[in-house]
Every structure is written in structure tokens, then in C-alpha cells.
Amino acid sequence: MIDTVAMPAARTPILRATGISKVYGAVRALGGIDFDLYPGEVLGIVGDNGAGKSTFIKILSGAIAPDSGAIEVEGAPVHFRGPLDARRAGIETVFQELAVVPLMDVEENFFLGRELCSPGPLGWLKLLTKKKMRTQAADEIAELRVGIPSVRQRVGTLSGGQRQSVAVARAVAWSRKIVIMDEPTAALGVKESRGVQELIKRVRDRGTAVILISHNMPQVFDVTDRIFVLRHGTHAGTVKTLDTDMEQVIKLITGATLHEHGRSE
Amino acid sequence: MTDRKVSRRDLLASGTAAAGALTAAQLFGSINIARAQAKKYKIAIVPKGLNNPVFKSADFGGQARSAELGDVDFKFIGPATSDAAQQVATVDGLISAGYDAIGISCDSSETLLQPIDRAVAKGIKVITWDSDSPSSKRSVFYGVDSFKGGQLQAKLLNGLLKGKKGDIWLLSGLQSAQNLEERIRGVKTVLSKDLTIAGTSFCNEDVALGVSQVENVLRAHPTLIGYIMIGAWPLFSSPGALPTLKARAKTGLQVVAFDYLEQELPFIVDGTVKASVGQDYWGWGYQSVTILHGLLQGKKYPAFVPQALPVVTTANVAEYQKKWDDSKTAAGMAAAFKEAPIEPS
Amino acid sequence: MRQTVTDSDAESAETDSPAVPVRRPSRVTEIIAIPWVGVLGVIVLLAIFMTVKTGPIFLSPDNLSSVALDFSYIAMAALGSAIVIIGGGIDLSVGANMALTGLLTALAISAGWPIPLAVAAGLVVGILAGALNAILITGIGLIPFIATLGTMSVFRGLGTGIVQGQTVNAANGFTVIGQGYWGPIPISAVILFVLTATTAFLMNNTAWGRHIYAVGGGESAARLCGINVKRVKWRMYIAASILGAIGGIVLAARLGSATPSNALGYELICIAAAVIGGASLTGGEGTMVGVLIGAALLALIRNSLDILGWGEYWQDLIIGAVILITVSFDQLRRRLRRV
Numbered sequence: 001m002i003d004t005v006a007m008p009a010a011r012t013p014i015l016r017a018t019g020i021s022k023v024y025g026a027v028r029a030l031g032g033i034d035f036d037l038y039p040g041e042v043l044g045i046v047g048d049n050g051a052g053k054s055t056f057i058k059i060l061s062g063a064i065a066p067d068s069g070a071i072e073v074e075g076a077p078v079h080f081r082g083p084l085d086a087r088r089a090g091i092e093t094v095f096q097e098l099a100v101v102p103l104m105d106v107e108e109n110f111f112l113g114r115e116l117c118s119p120g121p122l123g124w125l126k127l128l129t130k131k132k133m134r135t136q137a138a139d140e141i142a143e144l145r146v147g148i149p150s151v152r153q154r155v156g157t158l159s160g161g162q163r164q165s166v167a168v169a170r171a172v173a174w175s176r177k178i179v180i181m182d183e184p185t186a187a188l189g190v191k192e193s194r195g196v197q198e199l200i201k202r203v204r205d206r207g208t209a210v211i212l213i214s215h216n217m218p219q220v221f222d223v224t225d226r227i228f229v230l231r232h233g234t235h236a237g238t239v240k241t242l243d244t245d246m247e248q249v250i251k252l253i254t255g256a257t258l259h260e261h262g263r264s265e
Numbered sequence: 266m267t268d269r270k271v272s273r274r275d276l277l278a279s280g281t282a283a284a285g286a287l288t289a290a291q292l293f294g295s296i297n298i299a300r301a302q303a304k305k306y307k308i309a310i311v312p313k314g315l316n317n318p319v320f321k322s323a324d325f326g327g328q329a330r331s332a333e334l335g336d337v338d339f340k341f342i343g344p345a346t347s348d349a350a351q352q353v354a355t356v357d358g359l360i361s362a363g364y365d366a367i368g369i370s371c372d373s374s375e376t377l378l379q380p381i382d383r384a385v386a387k388g389i390k391v392i393t394w395d396s397d398s399p400s401s402k403r404s405v406f407y408g409v410d411s412f413k414g415g416q417l418q419a420k421l422l423n424g425l426l427k428g429k430k431g432d433i434w435l436l437s438g439l440q441s442a443q444n445l446e447e448r449i450r451g452v453k454t455v456l457s458k459d460l461t462i463a464g465t466s467f468c469n470e471d472v473a474l475g476v477s478q479v480e481n482v483l484r485a486h487p488t489l490i491g492y493i494m495i496g497a498w499p500l501f502s503s504p505g506a507l508p509t510l511k512a513r514a515k516t517g518l519q520v521v522a523f524d525y526l527e528q529e530l531p532f533i534v535d536g537t538v539k540a541s542v543g544q545d546y547w548g549w550g551y552q553s554v555t556i557l558h559g560l561l562q563g564k565k566y567p568a569f570v571p572q573a574l575p576v577v578t579t580a581n582v583a584e585y586q587k588k589w590d591d592s593k594t595a596a597g598m599a600a601a602f603k604e605a606p607i608e609p610s
Numbered sequence: 611m612r613q614t615v616t617d618s619d620a621e622s623a624e625t626d627s628p629a630v631p632v633r634r635p636s637r638v639t640e641i642i643a644i645p646w647v648g649v650l651g652v653i654v655l656l657a658i659f660m661t662v663k664t665g666p667i668f669l670s671p672d673n674l675s676s677v678a679l680d681f682s683y684i685a686m687a688a689l690g691s692a693i694v695i696i697g698g699g700i701d702l703s704v705g706a707n708m709a710l711t712g713l714l715t716a717l718a719i720s721a722g723w724p725i726p727l728a729v730a731a732g733l734v735v736g737i738l739a740g741a742l743n744a745i746l747i748t749g750i751g752l753i754p755f756i757a758t759l760g761t762m763s764v765f766r767g768l769g770t771g772i773v774q775g776q777t778v779n780a781a782n783g784f785t786v787i788g789q790g791y792w793g794p795i796p797i798s799a800v801i802l803f804v805l806t807a808t809t810a811f812l813m814n815n816t817a818w819g820r821h822i823y824a825v826g827g828g829e830s831a832a833r834l835c836g837i838n839v840k841r842v843k844w845r846m847y848i849a850a851s852i853l854g855a856i857g858g859i860v861l862a863a864r865l866g867s868a869t870p871s872n873a874l875g876y877e878l879i880c881i882a883a884a885v886i887g888g889a890s891l892t893g894g895e896g897t898m899v900g901v902l903i904g905a906a907l908l909a910l911i912r913n914s915l916d917i918l919g920w921g922e923y924w925q926d927l928i929i930g931a932v933i934l935i936t937v938s939f940d941q942l943r944r945r946l947r948r949v
């Protein structure tokens with residue numbers, strides 16, 4: 001039997017979602033999902049294509065509004081009207097579609113929506129401090145060791161993997177409490193994937209909670225503390241990574257042995 | 266004259282309504298003879314475009330004649346901006362709406378031919394004014410003889426440049442407008458052999474483009490001694506907009522223009538334009554309604570009813586300024602430009 | 611303001627990746643990358659051709675300042691069109707907006723309003739026009755092409771209706787804006803240069819401008835990055851409308867009169883100027899200086915044809931051909947740069 005893994009009751013989840021549902025026309029993308037994320041943990045979300053993973057994390061990051069359900073950050077209820085609200089609450093996201101503007105360069109994408117503006121009386125003019133942003137972006141991307149040739153290069157001219165690295169680097173660099181990554185290594189080579197895995201561990205070590213969506217099981221088993229399984233828009237179960245193996249998780253994903261486990265709450 | 270921009274669909278709708286009303290009138294015709302006798306003629310005057318100020322006068326003229334006649338339901342309707350296809354749609358709409366008579370200033374003689382013939386086939390009386398569609402089945406064309414208008418312009422310039430030899434320039438609006446091309450043809454037949462047409466500009470009937478063309482051409486051709494404006498587009502600005510024209514006119518350039526609309530008169534007053542050949546704008550509406558009304562009552566008119574071609578010069582410009590000053594309202598204009606209704610032949 | 615990844619994290623991984631350089635591209639690539647160099651080249655060729663063909667007239671200060679006068683009002687509106695195009699939209703209503711604002715300003719002038727007040731009124735009309743576009747596009751969700759096609763007709767019709775097709779005279783002190791000179795330089799050209807510099811600065815050096823590029827280059831990415839896309843669109847349609855209104859007011863001052871049919875079809879000239887100057891109709895790309903140069907090219911071609919006395923019946927064809935050649939060159943340039 002796989003039980004829902006309960007964290008010590010004393011710890012408040014850093015992010016809690018209850019009863020999240022979302023319907024697209026005739027498609028029920030999510031049907032009442034309950035979800036907890038605890039400080040400092042790496043949580044994997046897995047499920048087949050179309051299981052509702054992206055829809056779910058988009059709700060957590062304010063990109064789409066749920067039909068019903070509630071979200072709490074550090075025990076306080078929040079209402080995200082857009083990605084900006086989620087970001088202000090300390091949640092950074094690498095979206096599956098990356099959310100980069102191809103015609104803009106790496107630095108511009110790195111600071112997109114939160115450009116550094118010069119302070120002082122001209123603040124209302126939203127004057128950009130270009131040089132500062134350029135060096136800062138260059139420094140931080142260098143630090144993350146994701147192979148980007150130059151921060152002056154247009155993102156549209158980067159390779160698919162490099163583009164993904166830009167999105168990952170951006171989310172990690174800005175993160176304060178939580179980083180959500182929706183298939184961050186789908187386009188990456190072996191070395192780069194490993195790099196992102198290391199990056200996730202470093203982010204965790206720094207105290208930031210991470211949600212990782214991935215179809216790459218070894219990767220999920222390498223970095224996560226718990227695994228949250230979605231199937232057809234419902235919560236099929238959550239398992240502690242150390243207490244389980246790939247076979248069991250795959251069974252949860254496919255629903256092959258649903259009757260054996262029962263529905264996790 | 267409230268809603269001047271009636272869409273085709275509105276017209277179709279009102280056409281259906283009118284048809285319905287007609288059936289009802291036929292049904293009750295025997296009972297309600299008195300009302301049937303009070304029937305008003307529905308007459309529409311269609312300009313090339315409502316945004317051209319010259320046509321406002323035609324509107325006023327049509328209103329004036331309709332008021333005099335008493336049994337006319339007058340409508341001034343056309344495309345918002347000059348456009349032949351839109352005008353076709355307007356005419357088709359009027360046919361559907363059951364108009365008795367239509368007077369059209371044709372944006373394009375060829376394009377309007379078919380709708381005119383369609384209207385005539387339905388028994389609607391159609392005339393053209395200002396700009397003709399000669400091969401159509403319209404009963405009458407009322408307007409100036411454009412060819413003669415051009416000849417008159419050339420004659421005036423010949424007089425102004427008597428004994429001089431040199432280059433002149435023409436400015437026109439559109440290459441496709443038949444009346445403008447006729448005027449150019451007229452100019453060419455009469456222009457003195459000493460005067461050579463060095464070039465022609467077309468300003469798309471755009472005031473700003475006309476202004477810049479005139480200025481550019483004058484600068485590029487310092488030797489020009491004459492300028493004929495086949496239409497007055499650049500002059501719908503103000504003297505300050507054409508400094509080169511003004512300066513050159515002071516040093517011998519002779520300018521002959523067309524029309525005597527209010528906005529261009531300052532150019533005649535200050536001597537930039539020496540003479541301008543005019544038309545009877547108010548008459549376009551007034552006499553067109555007269556003729557259409559006459560046709561509806563079985564009267565006969567010649568196929569071409571020509572308008573006079575008054576010439577405005579520094580000598581008589583004050584008189585025209587006064588007329589325009591008085592023309593702010595339909596009644597004022599009727600008093601200023603009053604003329605006798607045209608008699609049938 | 612933000613937390614950075616601290617140095618202590620670095621030890622946990624190999625140190626094989628070099629720092630990311632803020633590398634500048636080479637000189638040549640950089641010059642090719644400027645969207646309007648090709649257009650500038652065409653202008654130089656035109657100037658050489660005209661000088662060979664007609665002598666010093668074309669490059670005479672007199673002629674150039676008059677060209678500057680005549681292209682200024684279109685270029686002002688074109689700056690606005692370009693901002694909207696960069697933001698991924700289109701504004702077909704700008705010509706009608708110019709006519710309407712010019713007309714209402716002229717009406718105010720002829721009614722005896724003080725000039726600053728009349729001009730301010732015109733600008734307010736411009737802002738309202740932009741707000742209407744913005745409401746239709748961001749509020750009701752019409753695509754910009756349809757929304758501004760509609761407002762084009764609305765603005766044009768409003769102008770025609772208000773003055774019943776008449777011409778409004780505004781020939782008084784007001785005309786100095788469009789007819790006056792400071793030395794050899796037309797005042798309207800000075801206004802244009804100030805507007806170009808201001809818009810270029812705002813587009814390049816402020817977050818407002820950068821967000822317009824972002825929305826045009828990838829609307830959903832911009833939204834996911836927390837940019838308030840609707841607000842950005844409001845700003846850009848209003849900015850475009852104000853620039854169009856300024857163009858309309860200058861045009862009315864240039865002519866000393868206004869009619870509802872003024873500026874007919876100018877929206878397309880503005881779009882052409884923007885595209886010639888390097889703006890991409892798919893959004894996200896373009897520069898204000900490029901627009902200025904694009905508009906200058908169009909004005910210089912017209913001027914050349916007037917001076918040559920060529921074309922008469924072929925002017926439109928020649929202008930269209932030059933537009934296509936220039937834009938094709940630009941396409942080639944882009945391919946060279948492999949964007």
C-alpha cells in the first residue's frame with residue numbers, strides 16, 4: 001500500500017492548494033486537486049500527457065484562474081490575478097512553453113517584466129539601467145553554468161536547449177520561496193540535463209522549494225523528495241521518493257493497479 | 266437633411282418598407298384617393314462624395330427647389346468619400362428604395378453606366394449633373410461643358426501672357442476623371458503656340474499633396490511663366506501654405522484656376538490667382554431637381570443642358586465673397602445664388 | 611529588490627563553464643543589423659541620381675526644407691503607427707484621426723479659441739480616439755485590424771458630419787506651426803525631430819518601451835512574465851493616437867485649412883514608412899529613427915518625381931516599386947543576418 005505521505009504536522013506547507021478544478025469546454029482538465037508543498041523540499045509532479053500537470057502548475061503560478069479551489073502561501077490565503085501576483089508571493093515558474101520573447105536578447109528576457117529602473121526623481125519614467133542589467137544577467141547566468149554564448153544574443157537565435165536554459169536560469173535567479181519547473185530538461189542534452197538536476201539541488205540547498213514536472217523517471221528519482229501523481233485530472237497519489245520505485249510510480253501514472261492502492265486522499 | 270450617411274442595408278430596408286407601403290396604398294387606393302393625390306415625388310441627388318465642400322451647395326440648391334415645388338421628397342445622399350463603387354451601391358440602394366428620380370454626379374462615367382441603365386429600366390428618371398456618363402440611358406446631362414471650361418482657362422492664360430513665350434504647368438486631380446481630362450483637352454486645343462506645357466501633376470484630389478506638388482514644381486522649374494489648375498485642390502488651403510506660388514505670382518507667374526469656392530477666393534484677392542473659371546454649384550442641386558421634377562411630369566429637355574461659366578477675377582471677387590458670406594444657410598444661399606428654374610424645351 | 615544566487619552555491623558543481631560574456635557583435639554585423647541602413651543607402655543613391663539628372667535643385671536647402679515641411683506631419687503619424695506595429699497591432703484609423711483632430715482644431719481656431727487651447731483640444735480628441743481603439747481591442751477583444759478599420763470610418767464620418775463636408779478656414783497665427791521657419795528649418799520639422807527623439811528614447815530606454823517590444827514579440831510570454839498586456843496596449847494605442855493628432859494639427863496648420871477628406875489614405879503611407887524603416891508587421895521589431903528615414907524616403911521620391919516632371923500617370927507605380935524594392939532589400943539583409 002502506498003500512503004499519502006504526511007509531513008510533520010508542525011510544519012506549515014509553504015504552498016497549499018485545495019479543491020482545484022478546471023474545465024475546458026467538455027474537457028475536465030482538473031477535478032478537485034488537493035496539494036501541499038513543504039519548505040525546502042523538491043516535489044515531482046508526474047503523469048501522462050494531458051494528465052493536467054501544466055494546467056495545475058499554471059494555476060499555482062497565476063497564469064490561469066481555476067474554476068474553483070483555494071491557494072495558500074505559508075498558511076495565508078492568496079488570490080492570484082496574474083503571474084505577477086504569484087511572483088510577488090515568491091513563486092517563480094519555468095513554463096513548458098518557456099515564456100521567452102524570441103526577438104529579445106537574453107538580458108531582456110532575463111529581466112522581462114521586472115526591469116531594473118533607475119531610482120530617484122526620474123523613477124516614474126521607468127528609466128532602464130541597461131548596463132547594470134546586462135552585467136547582472138551575465139553574472140547570474142554564468143553562475144548557473146548553463147551554456148549561453150552571450151547575453152546580447154537574441155533568444156530566437158539560441159538552440160532549443162539554450163532557450164530552455166535561459167528560462168530555467170531566469171526562474172532560479174529570481175526565486176525566493178518556490179520554483180516551479182514544467183519539463184525544464186525536455187530539450188536538453190545529457191550534460192545539460194544533469195546540469196539542471198544539480199541546479200535544482202543547489203536551489204533546494206539554499207532553502208527554496210522546487211516543483212519539478214518531468215517525464216524522465218531517473219531524473220525525478222534523483223532529485224525529488226516526494227512524487228505527486230496526476231491521472232486524468234485527478235490526484236492518483238503521492239509517494240515518498242525513498243519509499244518507492246519506478247514501477248510503482250508508473251503503475252500510479254497508468255492506473256494499472258488502481259484497485260490495489262485505493263485512491264490517495 | 267439629417268442622416269446623410271445611410272447604409273445600403275438601411276436603404277434596402279426602407280425600400281422594402283416603401284414597397285410594403287405601396288402595396289397598402291394600392292389596396293386602399295380606392296378608399297383613400299385624397300392621400301394618394303398628395304403623393305410626393307421621391308427625388309435623390311447623388312454627389313461623388315459627401316466630404317467634398319462643393320457638393321454642399323448642391324444640397325442647399327436641391328433643398329431650395331424642393332421647398333419651392335412642395336411635392337418633392339428630397340434626399341441628398343452619396344458615398345462619404347469619393348468612390349465609384351460606393352456610388353454604385355448608393356444608386357442601387359435608391360433603386361431598391363423606390364425613388365422616382367435620381368440625379369448623379371458620376372464618379373466614373375463607365376462604372377455608373379450600368380446602375381443608371383438599371384434605374385432607367387425600372388422607369389426611374391435619371392439625369393447626370395456636374396460629371397456625365399454619356400453612353401448611359403440618362404435623359405439629361407446638366408453641367409458645364411468641361412471641354413469649353415478648359416478652353417476658357419487657356420484663353421484667359423493666353424490673354425494674361427500675351428506676347429510672352431515660355432513654359433507652363435498643369436495641375437489636375439485624377440487621371441481617371443472624365444471631366445478633368447476634358448478640361449485638359451480643352452486647354453490644349455486653345456493654348457497659344459508660344460506656350461508649352463512642360464508637365465502635368467496629379468494630386469489625387471488631396472489638398473496637402475497638391476500644395477507640395479505646386480511648390481516642388483515651381484522650385485524645380487524657375488522659368489515657368491504660367492500655371493493652370495484644372496481644379497483648385499491646392500487652393501483649398503490658405504495663401505500662407507503656398508509661399509513659392511505667391512512669390513512667383515508677384516514676379517510674373519500667371520495662374521489660372523478653376524472654381525470660385527469660398528476657400529480659394531483669398532488667392533484671387535491677393536493676386537496670386539489672376540482668374541478662375543467657375544461653375545454653378547447651387548444650380549447643380551436647384552436645376553437638377555427642376556429638371557427631374559419636370560421629367561416626372563412629362564416635360565421634355567435637351568440631352569445636354571449647359572451651365573454658364575462665370576469668370577472670377579480681382580475685379581469681381583468681392584461680389585463672390587459676399588455671396589459666400591450670405592450662404593451659411595440654405596435660405597441664405599438661395600437668396601445669394603438665386604436663378605430662374607430651367608424651362609423645358 | 612531581488613535575491614541573487616550567492617557564491618557559496620558555486621562549489622557544488624564543476625567549474626568548467628566560462629562566464630557569459632556581454633559580447634558585442636562585430637562592427638560589420640552591427641551595421642548590417644541596423645534596420646534602416648539599406649533605406650539610407652537608397653536615399654543616397656536617389657540624391658546622387660537627382661543631382662546628376664537635374665543639378666543642384668534637389669539638394670538645395672530650399673528644396674530640402676520644403677520636403678522636410680511636407681513629410682513632417684506624415685512622419686509624426688508614422689511614428690505612432692510604428693509604435694503600434696512594434697507592439698503587434700495595427701492602426702488603420704490614423705489618417706481619419708489626423709483629419710478629425712485637424713478639423714476640430716481648425717474649428718476651434720476659427721471660433722476664436724486661443725491657439726494653445728485649440729491645440730490642446732485637438733490633442734484631447736486624439737487621446738479619446740486612441741482610448742476608443744484601446745477599448746475595442748483590449749476590452750471587447752476585437753482584432754486591431756477590424757477595430758481600427760471601424761474607427762477609421764467613425765472618425766472620418768464624424769468629421770464629415772460635424773462640418774457637413776465643408777472646408778474650415780484656420781488661416782491665422784496658428785499656421786506658423788505648419789508654415790513657419792526657424793532660419794532654414796521648418797518649425798514642423800523641429801517638432802518632428804523632438805517627437806522622434808522623445809519616442810526613440812522612451813522605446814529604447816524605458817520599461818514602457820521595452821514592454822511594447824515584448825508584447826509585440828510574444829504576447830503570451832509577456833503575459834506570463836507578469837507584464838500587464840492590456841495596459842501596454844492602452845498605452846501604445848493612445849501614444850499612436852496622440853502622435854496622429856499632432857500630425858493632424860500640423861497638417862491643418864500647414865494648409866491653413868481643414869476638410870474632412872484631408873489625410874485620406876495616410877494610414878497606409880504611415881504603415882509603409884514604418885515597414886520601410888524596419889518595423890515588422892508581425893510585431894516586436896522596429897525603430898523610431900527607421901520610421902523617420904522611411905518617411906523621408908517616401909517624401910523624397912515624391913519630391914523627385916515632381917522635380918523631374920516624370921511619371922504623371924505612373925507616379926503611384928514608381929512609388930510602389932520603390933517600396934517593394936526597399937522592403938525586399940530589407941528581407942535580404944535579415945536573411946544575411948540570419949534572424
Ligand SMILES: Nc1ncnc2c1ncn2[C@@H]1O[C@H](COP(=O)(O)OP(=O)(O)OP(=O)(O)O)[C@@H](O)[C@H]1O
Pocket residue numbers: 024025027028029047048049050051052053054055056096
Ligand atoms: N487552453 C485549453 N483549452 C482547452 N483545453 C485545454 C487547454 N489547456 C489544456 N487543455 C486540456 O487540458 C488537459 C490537460 O492539459 P495539460 O497541458 O495540463 O496536460 P499535461 O499534463 O501538462 O500534459 P503534457 O505532459 O503533454 O505537457 C488536456 O486534455 C488538454 O487538452
Ligand SMILES: [Mg+2]
Pocket residue numbers: 053054055096182
Ligand atoms: Mg504539460
